[in-house]
Amino acid sequence: MQPRVTNSVMTEEFEAFVRVDGERLRRVLVARYGVDVGCDAAAAALAWAWEHWDRLSGMANPAGYLYRVGQTHARRALDRAHLVTFPVERLAPSDDASGPDANLAAALKALPERQRVAVLMVHAYGWTPSEVAQITGTPAVTIRSHLRRGLRQLHSSLSKGTQR
Amino acid sequence: MSRTANLEVRLAAYRSTLDSAIAERSATDTSKLDDIVELDVEPMGSRRRPGRSGLLVGAAGLVIVGGLATVLELRDRPADDPSSPASSMPTPRATNVEETADTVTEGTSAPANTAPASTIAGSGTTPRCPADTGTVPTGTLYLGGPPSAQNLAATGFIFSLPSGPPVVDIALQAIAMPVLGLECSVDAVSTLDPDVITVNVEPPATPRPMKLTVTVAERDGTAGAVAIEGSTQFETGSTDLRLTSSIPDDAARLQVRFKKGEDVWELTVAPTDTASIALEVPDGETDRFPSDPVDWVLFTVLDEQGRVLDAGGRVTGV
Numbered sequence: 414m415q416p417r418v419t420n421s422v423m424t425e426e427f428e429a430f431v432r433v434d435g436e437r438l439r440r441v442l443v444a445r446y447g448v449d450v451g452c453d454a455a456a457a458a459l460a461w462a463w464e465h466w467d468r469l470s471g472m473a474n475p476a477g478y479l480y481r482v483g484q485t486h487a488r489r490a491l492d493r494a495h496l497v498t499f500p501v502e503r504l505a506p507s508d509d510a511s512g513p514d515a516n517l518a519a520a521l522k523a524l525p526e527r528q529r530v531a532v533l534m535v536h537a538y539g540w541t542p543s544e545v546a547q548i549t550g551t552p553a554v555t556i557r558s559h560l561r562r563g564l565r566q567l568h569s570s571l572s573k574g575t576q577r
Numbered sequence: 578m579s580r581t582a583n584l585e586v587r588l589a590a591y592r593s594t595l596d597s598a599i600a601e602r603s604a605t606d607t608s609k610l611d612d613i614v615e616l617d618v619e620p621m622g623s624r625r626r627p628g629r630s631g632l633l634v635g636a637a638g639l640v641i642v643g644g645l646a647t648v649l650e651l652r653d654r655p656a657d658d659p660s661s662p663a664s665s666m667p668t669p670r671a672t673n674v675e676e677t678a679d680t681v682t683e684g685t686s687a688p689a690n691t692a693p694a695s696t697i698a699g700s701g702t703t704p705r706c707p708a709d710t711g712t713v714p715t716g717t718l719y720l721g722g723p724p725s726a727q728n729l730a731a732t733g734f735i736f737s738l739p740s741g742p743p744v745v746d747i748a749l750q751a752i753a754m755p756v757l758g759l760e761c762s763v764d765a766v767s768t769l770d771p772d773v774i775t776v777n778v779e780p781p782a783t784p785r786p787m788k789l790t791v792t793v794a795e796r797d798g799t800a801g802a803v804a805i806e807g808s809t810q811f812e813t814g815s816t817d818l819r820l821t822s823s824i825p826d827d828a829a830r831l832q833v834r835f836k837k838g839e840d841v842w843e844l845t846v847a848p849t850d851t852a853s854i855a856l857e858v859p860d861g862e863t864d865r866f867p868s869d870p871v872d873w874v875l876f877t878v879l880d881e882q883g884r885v886l887d888a889g890g891r892v893t894g895v
Binding site (some may be wrong): 439440443448449451454492497499500501502503517532533536537538539564568 | 583585587588589590591592593594595597598599669
């Protein structure tokens, strides 16, 4: 590893990147791996980005590359028995008769990772399938397919939960 | 309306829940030191004087590095070293400025960590070494994140001079461990460029939320920590330590260190056996200073992974 002396221009570029793409990266990794592992993976990816900024800044899709870096970190974390976690849904006061509803979090957790990314990024965060496709390096048509199947499965899971 | 229309509305509303959880989780993230390990440095008001703020900043920094140096030292001790039994360990030592700086700049490395791990590798700039010395006096190292004065955890840590009462050196491993964790090894190597040190942390640091209040005072003209307070209430006597409340549920063991005469001793206690912990030299060891009082005591509450959950302790006679 070559030591490196930082400079202010590099720092500003990196910080600008983190402000925009860092947050996008965190959300998509959380969508895929849950809050705990996803946040850790995003932090690790950004740390990697800082260390390799010279290389990364010249890439066409640095956020997409960092998504892969984050995936590597997340898989290691999952191998070490870290859990995929999603917060319990907060209900509106009018719906709050039965207290917090854990069904959505559980149903999301049960979805396949790629379907979960598509569902959460499109319907929770309002991304287009093309935007999801860009950061995940997956064709948009595949994202749409994951989205359809993910929604269907989520609906099915929640319906079963309601009927119980 | 499609079958999933209500679900889509529900997912859109879930965004705020998810963002809150991310924000909460990120509070222990690498970019917000204050939320990782919050240091409330409380100077003794009556002793405050102009120029004190810089001193306190330095003290906060040395707290962190004192801890880091301790981590390095602990990791450097081979597991089969007969001088380092798990339950008791005489550690007469004085971590002074030169020792700590050498530890870092000359690359005294930790033993290989067998945990599956990636490497966060980074380098950082430090002030130039003083002429004719091989040590870096003070500065900031960055482990792969944007520089800031309080950039700790995976993205860096503060590198400063430890000094003051020895409790600083011992106690503030409680600062470093939540950040680095016992399972992390830290490897720092000097380079030909005197301004640059290369640092590796394996596996990447895992920040933990913990708040400690460090009380700083002067003794013999030197500022240092005289008390550390976490959430666990405690009382210290001349011969015992009593934890009176709030031991975290996930505590697996308790480490107690105390200084008697010139020796520092370490005891390991089960968290269920903390009503009154006798500050006595462990069986089989020799108390070289039987008539000396306990100078200071520090406890750290650890979980099963060896991460610090809480800490506290006091220096006596200040």
